[in-house]
Amino acid sequence: MIKFTLNGKTEETNAPATTRLLDLLRDDFELIGTKEGCGEGECGACSVFVNNLLQNSCLIPIGSIAGAEIQTIEGILETKKFKILDESYSDAGGVQCGYCIPGMIMASAALLSKNPHPSKAEIREGISGNLCRCTGYNMIVDAINQAAKKGDGIW
Structure with a gap:
């Protein structure tokens, strides 16, 4: 039991300890906001917080999450931080x-939690583990820059 x-x-699970966290989240808990992109930890589509650290859930065997705090995109949907990011991504x-x-x-x-006022170079470095094939990065960098300004004091 984990x-x-x-x-x-x-929560608890009896799934095998080698089950990927990504699969547990999507299949057992129906948290489908976390996506599988590459399955190799290269694209960031499966990003979650594990003990407040950004991690690729496709690389984490659930045997290593005993006692951990996991937060998915669904877990931040009702936060002020998400609302600011959502609005900023839309506007940009x-x-x-x-x-x-x-x-x-x-x-x-x-x-933004680590650096509430990042430069554009710091934003690019901060999202460097996440790939986007459609939008491109300029608009995403602009969105994060807007969110930093709008969310001043909450990050």
Whole structure:
């Protein structure tokens, strides 16, 4: 039995310890905002917070999450931080197909939590583990820059 906290709620699973966190989230908990892109930790579509650190859930065997706090995109949907990021991405045209966006939002929140006033170069570095094939990065960088300004004091 593996016990952990998922989006603020204590959970447990009997799934094999080698099950990927990504699969557990999507298949067992139906949290489908976390996506599988590459399955190799290269694209960031599966980004989640594990103990407040941005991680690629496709690389994490659930045996390593015992006692951990996991937060997915669904876990931040009702926060003020998400609302600011959502509005900023929309205003900057930073979303097209939307497949990468949950992971990109998670990376944006992680970046702004560490550095609430990043330069454009720091933004690019902060999202460098997340790929976007549709929108391109200029509009995403602009969105994060806008979110930093709009969310001054909450990051």
